[in-house]
Every structure is written in C-alpha cells, then in structure tokens.
Amino acid sequence: MDVLRFEDLVYELGDATRPTVVSGAVPENGVLVIRGLVTLRSLIAREVGEAVGRLLRQGGLEWPGGLEPLVEQPARIEHGDYTTNVALQLARHLRKPPIQIAAQLAGELRTLPMASRVEAAAPGFVNIWLDWRWWASHGTMLPEPSKERAAEKVVVEHTSINPNKAAHVGHLRNACIGDTLARLLRRVGYRVEVHNYIDDLGDQVADTVVGILHVPITGRYSRFGDFCWDVYARVSQAYERDEALKARRAEVLHALEAGDNNTAWLGRLVAERVAQEHVAEMGAFGITYNLLVWESDIVREGFWAAAFEQLQRSPLFVKETRGRLAGCWVLKQPQQQEGPAEAAVGQEDEAGDDEHLTDKVLVRSNGVLTYTAKDIAYHLWKFGLLGKEFRYRRFAQGLWTTAPEGTSRPFGRAKRVLNVIDRRQEYPQAMVRLALQALGFGEAAGAVHHVSYGVVSLSPATAARLGMDTSDGRSSYPMSGREGIGIKIRDLLDLMEASIDRERSRQVGLSSRAIAAGAIRYFLLRYNLATEIVFDMDSALDVHGNTGPYLMYAHARAAGILRKGGLESRSVPPAPERVPEISQVERALLRHLADWPDTLEMAAVELNPTLVTTYAYELAQRFTDFYENMPVLKAPEHERPFRLWLVALSRAVLADALDVLGLPAPERM
Known part of the structure; x- marks a missing residue:
C-alpha cells in the first residue's frame, strides 16, 4: 500500500x-x-x-x-x-x-x-x-514544513560577542541556542535570516585598543583573539593603578564613534580580525550566519540619526534639563512622563548601559550613545520601519556584512524578531519594545521576542583549575573577561577532542574533533534555557549517558544495521505490506516516533530547544532498548522486513532531530 x-x-x-x-x-x-x-x-x-x-x-x-x-x-x-x-x-x-x-x-x-x-x-x-x-x-513520522509559514520571515539575532578578544564557553551557549532555534524554525517552514551584531564601538573594543597602544604584552600567540584576551585583562588591571590611562578610554570611544581617524581604523582592524576568528570558531560547531551587522555602520550611516528624528516625535523621549541626568536624552516609562528623571543612576554594565534606571538614558550628556539607543535604530531597520537601508559586501563564503561601499541585498523587513540574549539583558530588551510602542509600531513591538537564558559559570573545581581563589566556598564562580578568567572555546574543543581520542577504541567515521564539537554543543543545549549552567570541565568531557556522542552512536548503530540488511539509502522505504503482531518494545518505539512532529511543533511555538534534546535522548534510549531486545537481522522471515523498516524510520527521525540540534548524524562511529 x-x-x-x-x-x-x-x-x-x-x-x-x-x-x-x-x-x-x-x-x-x-x-x-x-x-x-x-x-x-x-x-x-x-x-x-x-x-x-x-x-x-x-x-x-x-x-x-x-x-x-x-x-x-x-x-x-x-x-x-x-x-x-x-x-x-x-x-x-x-x-x-x-x-x-x-x-x-x-x-x-x-x-x-x-x-x-x-x-x-x-x-x-x-x-x-x-x-x-x-x-x-x-502514516509518516517526518512532517513536511508548513507552506503557510514560508511567507513569514523571522530574523534571529544571536552570538553578538564584543569583538575584542577570544570567545569563551558562555558565548558558545548563546550561539548554540540561537543556531538551534534558527534550524528549528526553518524545519517547520519559516524563512529565517540569522544576524550577528558586532558591537565595535563599545567599551570593550576601546579597552583593547587602549591596551594595544599603552600596555606592553610579550609572548607568542597563535591567534590574535588570544593575544587580545590577555591585553583586555592587563589593561583592566592597569586602570586600577593609572587614572590617566582609564581616562584615555573615553577619548578612544569618541574617536571610534567619529570614524575618521587613526584610532578608528585601529579599532576596526581589531574588531574585524577578532570577528573573523569568532565566525571560524562557531563554524567548527556548525553555527552559521547570514549577516554581520556592525554597530559603527548604524552610527556612521545615519541610522541612529533617523531613529532620533522619529523618537523626537514621541512625548516619552525627552532631554533632561535638571537633576543628575541633565543633558541626557531619556526614554521614559509611560507613567513617568511628567517631571525630570530623578531615579538613581545604576551601575553601568560592560556594554555601557545604565542597567537599573526606571527611565532609560539613550544619549548621555557628553553625546555618547548607549547600546540601547543603537539597538532601537537596529530594530526599526529589522522591521523595515526606519526608512533607510544598509549596503553589503561578502565577508566569507555564504556570509554578508554591512558595508558603506557595498551593494543592495534583501536583508531585514522581518515579520518577527528573536533576540537570543542572556537574562541580565531583560531591561534593555524591554526598552527596545517600549520605543517601538512609543513610535506607534505596536505590532512590531509585540513581534520582538527576547529568548532569555541563564549564564554559564564555573564549578569550584574548574575555577580553581583556572587559578581563581575558591576559598570562600561558593557553589559557582562567574567568568570574567576583565580578569582573564574563563574557558576559551578552542581550548575546550582541544580538551574534549583529546578526551574522546582516549575513549575511542578505533578511529572510523567521524573525526574526534567533530564528535567533540557535537558533545559540547549538546551539553550546552540539554539544560532548560532558564537554568544557569555551572560548567564543570570533567562533566563536560564525559561522553557517557545523556550526551551528544550517545545520540550520534545510536544513529551510527541504526545505519550499520541497515547496511547489513541491504538498506543503505537514507530514505525511509514504504512499510511492508504484512505487519506482524507488534511487541511492547516496538510499540513504545513507534509511540515515541509518532510524537516527533508534535515535539517539533511545540519546540517551535515555545522557542525551546530543550524539548528536542529531551526527545532525541529518549528516542536513542528506546531504539537501543529495541535493538538489544528484538532481533532484526536474525529475526524470523515474516518479522524481519517490519523491523528493518522500524530501524530505518528510527534512523530517519533521529537524523532529523540531530540536524535540528546541529549535531552530525554519522554512518559510522
């Protein structure tokens, strides 16, 4: 049939x-x-x-x-x-x-x-x-993408690392979540455009430029980002001793924003070189982008000026004339429109935002823009509401970047926007939505989704290994770029590759490095998004239990059974005409396979990759239980075709889930 x-x-x-x-x-x-x-x-x-x-x-x-x-x-x-x-x-x-x-x-x-x-x-x-x-x-357990969704473009912004040093494992969690959401939304039928926002005008780039110019660093480095990692930590330490050097940061910030001087060129060269390394590092984990959006282009190409002109028409956007925020342009909460903004000024985060103000400063009294100001202009452009367009040039194979000297491309004009940013950025994200509402773009404000997640910190054992003082007995320790404390992505990949090499009895199929990348990626995805990951080096290096290698091995096992059974094609053959009595083990597997389309749909609606990791792990378990208890190749003649079909279906669904998660689906391992 x-x-x-x-x-x-x-x-x-x-x-x-x-x-x-x-x-x-x-x-x-x-x-x-x-x-x-x-x-x-x-x-x-x-x-x-x-x-x-x-x-x-x-x-x-x-x-x-x-x-x-x-x-x-x-x-x-x-x-x-x-x-x-x-x-x-x-x-x-x-x-x-x-x-x-x-x-x-x-x-x-x-x-x-x-x-x-x-x-x-x-x-x-x-x-x-x-x-x-x-x-x-x-039936079939591999659903077709929804054709109705093909007309809806979703812009997913993720990674967005400050381009001033090598990336660490906390940045990688962001990128893994964002890339998986992009894969998931494409799988269910949406048109997805992936952005990586490059903040090349922020404090961090300024600090690295100050360090390169004024803090001597000696030693050999294989990558520029590793050199900048040490520069950034050293200049942060030097600021504590030298107030004049710290004051140099403000001068560099102004020079970067002006964009027509030696310092701005140096900043751009630093940011571009580090961004190239970031893109390559993420590529090792199957993470790709469609567009790099440079903050400097938002400022220099007049995007903020266009947004500023629109904001001035809103009564929520005012210039304070007295109080502690005199001279600042402020986005006020609707109930706070009357009177000056007298709220206490909070501590500035690393991006330079006044994180805890009731009213949001967008332009400081010295004329320097906050991160949120530029983000508002960026979001107006994302929805095609700014009246201005970027130009673009190729940055790498399949990747474009904003560039004043470039050509036109059909980027932006999204129906929906997903921003993958850790939960500490909830307030700035709310201010972007408030700005859109204040300008009368209520539909766009409702279409901005902050995909929040818990940060990655270090276990006491891992923190101690990295040289941190853990004598206070805390349960976890934050990574700190300013202190040079963290696990760089490539260092982690090297460690995991070596660990897998030690575990493997023979080298066939996937390389140990590819398995390592899959293992790390799955480790960062399998936790609930709201959960803070306490990263422990030894736990991350484990390849047993609920891990990426376990899932990849299950797929390789299914592929091996099919090869021996004469079914090497990746397509699922029609079910045999005669289906034998189905055992409880087979029923449990079929029941789980039938739930894959619903899991896909729910994960896409809830924007929750953890639903897919949980499903894939349980599928690998049920498939393992099936082939360990039900003979396939040695099954009776009347049962063998059905069981081979069940293996083929399990392999196909597991491959589909692995693709959504960004893990390899190996034929041999």
Whole structure:
C-alpha cells in the first residue's frame, strides 16, 4: 500500500464544514482549525473536536468560548497512546457527569480507522489506543514544513560577542541556542535570516585598543583573539593603578564613534580580525550566519540619526534639563512622563548601559550613545520601519556584512524578531519594545521576542583549575573577561577532542574533533534555557549517558544495521505490506516516533530547544532498548522486513532531530 502523507489523512478523515481542532488552536467563528505542522496528535484532536461538536449540537448548544480540546500522550503506556480530558471541560456546559460525557465521546471515536481501542476512564478521560499496524501502513513520522509559514520571515539575532578578544564557553551557549532555534524554525517552514551584531564601538573594543597602544604584552600567540584576551585583562588591571590611562578610554570611544581617524581604523582592524576568528570558531560547531551587522555602520550611516528624528516625535523621549541626568536624552516609562528623571543612576554594565534606571538614558550628556539607543535604530531597520537601508559586501563564503561601499541585498523587513540574549539583558530588551510602542509600531513591538537564558559559570573545581581563589566556598564562580578568567572555546574543543581520542577504541567515521564539537554543543543545549549552567570541565568531557556522542552512536548503530540488511539509502522505504503482531518494545518505539512532529511543533511555538534534546535522548534510549531486545537481522522471515523498516524510520527521525540540534548524524562511529 502507498504511504499517505498527513495532508492526505486530513482530507480522508476530516470535513472542513465541521469543527476541527489542534492543541493550542484558537476558535475562529466556532471552527477550530489546524495550524502549523499537521501531526498524528492534531488529527486525533481534530476528530475529538468534531465529536465534541456533535454532542454540543445534540444539546442545542454552541461551541463555548475558551473550550479547547487538548490531546496528549499519557505518561503511562497502559493508559493508552493518546488521551483527552475534554469531558471534564464539558461537564458544566452539558450538565452531565464527566465520566458519562467521556463514555459518549469514546463511542463516537471508536470509528477512527487508526484506533484499535477507545475507552472512558474516571474521572472523565478518553483514552485511545492506536492500531500501530494500520499506522505503519498509512502514516509518516517526518512532517513536511508548513507552506503557510514560508511567507513569514523571522530574523534571529544571536552570538553578538564584543569583538575584542577570544570567545569563551558562555558565548558558545548563546550561539548554540540561537543556531538551534534558527534550524528549528526553518524545519517547520519559516524563512529565517540569522544576524550577528558586532558591537565595535563599545567599551570593550576601546579597552583593547587602549591596551594595544599603552600596555606592553610579550609572548607568542597563535591567534590574535588570544593575544587580545590577555591585553583586555592587563589593561583592566592597569586602570586600577593609572587614572590617566582609564581616562584615555573615553577619548578612544569618541574617536571610534567619529570614524575618521587613526584610532578608528585601529579599532576596526581589531574588531574585524577578532570577528573573523569568532565566525571560524562557531563554524567548527556548525553555527552559521547570514549577516554581520556592525554597530559603527548604524552610527556612521545615519541610522541612529533617523531613529532620533522619529523618537523626537514621541512625548516619552525627552532631554533632561535638571537633576543628575541633565543633558541626557531619556526614554521614559509611560507613567513617568511628567517631571525630570530623578531615579538613581545604576551601575553601568560592560556594554555601557545604565542597567537599573526606571527611565532609560539613550544619549548621555557628553553625546555618547548607549547600546540601547543603537539597538532601537537596529530594530526599526529589522522591521523595515526606519526608512533607510544598509549596503553589503561578502565577508566569507555564504556570509554578508554591512558595508558603506557595498551593494543592495534583501536583508531585514522581518515579520518577527528573536533576540537570543542572556537574562541580565531583560531591561534593555524591554526598552527596545517600549520605543517601538512609543513610535506607534505596536505590532512590531509585540513581534520582538527576547529568548532569555541563564549564564554559564564555573564549578569550584574548574575555577580553581583556572587559578581563581575558591576559598570562600561558593557553589559557582562567574567568568570574567576583565580578569582573564574563563574557558576559551578552542581550548575546550582541544580538551574534549583529546578526551574522546582516549575513549575511542578505533578511529572510523567521524573525526574526534567533530564528535567533540557535537558533545559540547549538546551539553550546552540539554539544560532548560532558564537554568544557569555551572560548567564543570570533567562533566563536560564525559561522553557517557545523556550526551551528544550517545545520540550520534545510536544513529551510527541504526545505519550499520541497515547496511547489513541491504538498506543503505537514507530514505525511509514504504512499510511492508504484512505487519506482524507488534511487541511492547516496538510499540513504545513507534509511540515515541509518532510524537516527533508534535515535539517539533511545540519546540517551535515555545522557542525551546530543550524539548528536542529531551526527545532525541529518549528516542536513542528506546531504539537501543529495541535493538538489544528484538532481533532484526536474525529475526524470523515474516518479522524481519517490519523491523528493518522500524530501524530505518528510527534512523530517519533521529537524523532529523540531530540536524535540528546541529549535531552530525554519522554512518559510522
């Protein structure tokens, strides 16, 4: 039998004139419609919604506002493959006991062709057992991207490291999260454009330039970023002893912003060289960008001037004439419009922003722009609301950069913007949204999403190894570029490569360095975004358990079984016509495979890569359990084709998940 696509199943099972439903949908004129990827769960939810509609009509009732039937996989397999609690939601509308409503719904749903059993369960659940043999012959677990989403461009900004020194593992977490979100959104159908914002006018670049000019450094370095790492730490120490040197930073900042002098050229050369190394370092982890946006171009090409002109039309943007912020241009909170900004000035962060002000300073009294000011201009451009365009030139293969002397390119004009920035930047992000609202761009303000994540700190053992004083007994220690304390990305990759070399019994397939990059990337992705990662060198170097190498090995194992079974193609063959009785181990694997489209959709909606890492790890576990307990190549003749097909499907879904996560899917390992 030919394999049907999910779209065919929608046509076969549904009727567009009746209510349809998918988890998370919103009723439209009494009709619940499938949005995003069409999945097994959404198809069952659709049928549940139609059954609910029939019950409501029988009672002379209209679809209640807020009623949204949800279908989920129960945690315990003995409770079925899918379940819904919609009967509990309907009880007050139908004025019947939930269990009675559940029994009626179960009767309606027993005609589903993919269901082998449907039962009502107290206090009001409807549990559905799937006919997996039917599904093996009719379904597919690899959904097509949503065609509706192709018209919506999403700009994802991530990494955005200050280009003044080598990158450390905390920067890598940002880049791994951002790259995975970009892959995820592309996978479900969006057009995605990835930006890396290069802050070449900030304090950090100024400090490195001051250090290069005035702080002698000796020693041999293989990379410019490593040299700058030490320069930045040394100049920070020198500032504590030399106030005149510290004052030199302000002079350099002004010179960088002016852009027409020797110091500005030096700053640009430093930033470009370091940015090149950053891009190359990220490339080792499969992280790529479409565009580098330079802060200096925002200022020198008049982008901030255009934004300033727009902001002046808003009553929220004022120049203070008295108080501690006299002479500053300030973006005020709506309730703070009257009177001068007398809020206490907070500590400035490394980017030069006044982090804790109720009202946000955008231009300081000395004329220096804050980071947030330039970010507002950048976001107006992202949405095509500024009335100005960059020009571009090639920076590297497949990568463009803003450049005054460049050509036109179709960048920007996003429908939605994702900014991957750590949780300490919540306030500046809120100010960008406030600025868009103040200018009347409410839709754009609502389309800016701050993807927040916890910072990476060091475990006591790792901090001590790096020379930090850990005698105070804290549970974690922050990395500090100013103190030169941190784990550089390339150093970590070298250590992990050596660790994997020691573990490998033979060198076949992927290189140890590629495995190392995958291991580090997965380590940084598998934690919940809000979690602060306490980075421990020994734990990160471990390749056992819930790790990237475990997932890659499971894929290589599946590929090896298929090779021996004569199925070397990466495409999934049609299911065999005869499907044998399915064991509990096979059912558990099929059940998990069927949930991949829903996991993809949920991860894309929630912008949560951890859902994918959790799914992939559990798939690797279930596949391992399957091949260790169910013979495949030595299976009886009538069972062997089905089990080979199940291996092929497992390999394909795992490869899909690994691609979203940015990990290799090796044939041998």
